[in-house]
Amino acid sequence: xxxxxxxxxxxxxxxxxxxxxxxxxxxxxxxxxxxxxxxxxxxxxxxxxxxxxxxxxxxxxxxxxxxxxxxxxxxxxxxxxxxxxxxxxxxxxxxxxxxxxxxxxxxxxxxxxxxxxxxxxxxxxxxxxxxxxxxxxxxxxxxxxxxxxxxxxxxxxxxxxxxxxxxxxxxxxxxxxxxxxxxxxxxxxxxxxxxxxxxxxxxxxxxxxxxxxxxxxxxxxxxxxxxxxxxxxxxxxxxxxxxxxxxxxxxxxxxxxxxxxxxxxxxxxxxxxxxxxxxxxxxxxxxxxxxxxxxxxxxxxxxxxxxxxxxxxxx
Amino acid sequence: xxxxxxxxxxxxxxxxxxxxxxxxxxxxxxxxxxxxxxxxxxxxxxxxxxxxxxxxxxxxxxxxxxxxxxxxxxxxxxxxxxxxxxxxxxxxxxxxxxxxxxxxxxxxxxxxxxxxxxxxxxxxxxxxxxxxxxxxxxxxxxxxxxxxxxxxxxxxxxxxxxxxxxxxxxxxxxxxxxxxxxxxxxxxxxxxxxxxxxxxxxxxxxxxxxxxxxxxxxxxxxxxxxxxxxxxxxxxxxxxxxxxxxxxxxxxxxxxxxxxxxxxxxxxxxxxxxxxxxxxxxxxxxxxxxxxxxxxxxxxxxxxxxxxxxxxxxxxxxxxxxxxxxxxxxxxxxxxxxxxxxxxxxxxxxxxxxxxxxxxxxxxxxxxxxxxxxxxxxxxxxxxxxxxxxxxxxxxxxxxxxx
Numbered sequence: 001x002x003x004x005x006x007x008x009x010x011x012x013x014x015x016x017x018x019x020x021x022x023x024x025x026x027x028x029x030x031x032x033x034x035x036x037x038x039x040x041x042x043x044x045x046x047x048x049x050x051x052x053x054x055x056x057x058x059x060x061x062x063x064x065x066x067x068x069x070x071x072x073x074x075x076x077x078x079x080x081x082x083x084x085x086x087x088x089x090x091x092x093x094x095x096x097x098x099x100x101x102x103x104x105x106x107x108x109x110x111x112x113x114x115x116x117x118x119x120x121x122x123x124x125x126x127x128x129x130x131x132x133x134x135x136x137x138x139x140x141x142x143x144x145x146x147x148x149x150x151x152x153x154x155x156x157x158x159x160x161x162x163x164x165x166x167x168x169x170x171x172x173x174x175x176x177x178x179x180x181x182x183x184x185x186x187x188x189x190x191x192x193x194x195x196x197x198x199x200x201x202x203x204x205x206x207x208x209x210x211x212x213x214x215x216x217x218x219x220x221x222x223x224x225x226x227x228x229x230x231x232x233x234x235x236x237x238x239x240x241x242x243x244x245x246x247x248x249x250x251x252x253x254x255x256x257x258x259x260x261x262x263x264x265x266x267x268x269x270x271x272x273x274x275x276x277x278x279x280x281x282x283x284x285x286x287x288x289x290x291x292x293x294x295x296x297x298x299x300x301x302x303x304x305x306x307x308x309x310x311x312x313x314x315x
Numbered sequence: 316x317x318x319x320x321x322x323x324x325x326x327x328x329x330x331x332x333x334x335x336x337x338x339x340x341x342x343x344x345x346x347x348x349x350x351x352x353x354x355x356x357x358x359x360x361x362x363x364x365x366x367x368x369x370x371x372x373x374x375x376x377x378x379x380x381x382x383x384x385x386x387x388x389x390x391x392x393x394x395x396x397x398x399x400x401x402x403x404x405x406x407x408x409x410x411x412x413x414x415x416x417x418x419x420x421x422x423x424x425x426x427x428x429x430x431x432x433x434x435x436x437x438x439x440x441x442x443x444x445x446x447x448x449x450x451x452x453x454x455x456x457x458x459x460x461x462x463x464x465x466x467x468x469x470x471x472x473x474x475x476x477x478x479x480x481x482x483x484x485x486x487x488x489x490x491x492x493x494x495x496x497x498x499x500x501x502x503x504x505x506x507x508x509x510x511x512x513x514x515x516x517x518x519x520x521x522x523x524x525x526x527x528x529x530x531x532x533x534x535x536x537x538x539x540x541x542x543x544x545x546x547x548x549x550x551x552x553x554x555x556x557x558x559x560x561x562x563x564x565x566x567x568x569x570x571x572x573x574x575x576x577x578x579x580x581x582x583x584x585x586x587x588x589x590x591x592x593x594x595x596x597x598x599x600x601x602x603x604x605x606x607x608x609x610x611x612x613x614x615x616x617x618x619x620x621x622x623x624x625x626x627x628x629x630x631x632x633x634x635x636x637x638x639x640x641x642x643x644x645x646x647x648x649x650x651x652x653x654x655x656x657x658x659x660x661x662x663x664x665x666x667x668x669x670x671x672x673x674x675x676x677x678x679x680x681x682x683x684x685x686x687x688x689x690x691x692x693x694x695x696x697x698x699x700x701x702x703x704x705x706x707x708x709x710x711x712x713x714x715x716x717x718x
Contacts, residue, residue, distance in 0.1 A: 028426055
């Protein structure tokens, strides 16, 4: 099958599944759950571009998620702006911060980059907590407006699901285009060996910075959607632990795999919910599953599932 | 850096990811006789007709010291109501979920309770952010919520369907300042934790100071994960306040107490009701000596005079809780216990009608409970007064009433 045709089929099926789920599922609980999966997928796919393709670890990604939420939240609550007007501001703010932070930070590698981004994430979280007059402090910022177009409310039920998953599909598409472009090849070269990439003429610094800004903007978009869906934000949603969970989603789903982000985000969002049945043992079983995945699928779920499928096909 | 070390680092991170409360606080010690609790605790055998009540608590994670006793108290209250024949002949069934202190999880659980479990009311969540996160949903579907969190923003401004049982720091601050006024304390230095609890307390401390002729001469903050507050205390000492007030909860106030002792702070140290637990004395050791703080009366049940209206209620709750769970009571579990007590009084005759239940709750008055005496009204959905608190002093590893 031609790759283009296959791509159309894959996206068609994807859109079909989302549409069918949104139209057929009546329970707002399951709709909300699926919407959270979408938000996490959006965050994971952005981070995966940075971690999986460019090989740059970020332990502060939740900061950009939070920036998107807080910039939009503060502008709407304190200045009464329409959420749609704040969207470009939120995306721009996160992108600009990523640019400024990325300039020095992305010169670091390995542990040092991890430490640098970790510090950044914590500083941003402290700012959310301490600028009480604007951010509402640790108790959070209530009363955010919902997203509406005319009389259609996009913050609840199936509409929220369509909005979030629509963004996911567009993000997937853009990410795939980036991966298949000169940029994507440059990123993979950097991942393999930064020196070799530089030697063959890749501007490693600007490529890394560009993808860092891209990941930040995607995260800010997710933050914007989250903020106006829940209509309340507090710093604890965007703390260090949230960053770690995002890294876990990327690693579990599969580094350098766009569809793996979907798997990782789904697993880490849905699993705790299904494991409620086990009560006190929930956390143990959750940890065990993650451990087994890492032992038996070290390259992440997606790649190994594809391998299994191909092995079965060839038999 | 080698690939191996990256993998090692990622695995370490994964380990972090599966621990919801890592780095924040040690989890509550497991209870010896903890009953096997399914997430949806079926406290009653399937009766033909049941009244379903939801609970959302931070049972695990950094706030497990709140959520764990709350969950247990709610289970206990449900068992008690059912043992007494239920409400209007119907058994009560509780559906309790753990939000791990995460607002997104609280939102999901609220939706699940409202929709899948069709509960008539929700007790909890344990924290201010988790409570605030579910309030929009609760108000939209118009289901009574009795929050167990401290933040004033939950009931101020009053939202028709939202109530709370936890004492407000408005009254905690009031009782500290009343005490200070009696003792002639004119200036204070503040040291507040930078979370929701500290923020809310800080606001009240600053706002009410003038009413009692007290001036705030130093104003510092710390993070709940900090391990040394010497710098802040030294800074406060240079301002020579008559007293220092530390507003925090969890292990960090114990650090403040120890640092204050190391620095030999000359002025008395006051703390918030957040340190009203045996754990604080254990953590702070000798340094806890002579610290003053306001607390719900549950801490000093035995010391209360017999004519205190709450004494009998407190003794009843304490005895039952200790017998059932074999661990000391805290005021936190009382929030959920009181919420159930209020529901038990408001539920009869409603037939599961949420609007009627809300009206009944709002009209409740003179309900003597663990956290204080509740007098709800259309303007006050917390319903407690300054008499919900009493000032105590730590002496010889125990509490005594501060005279």
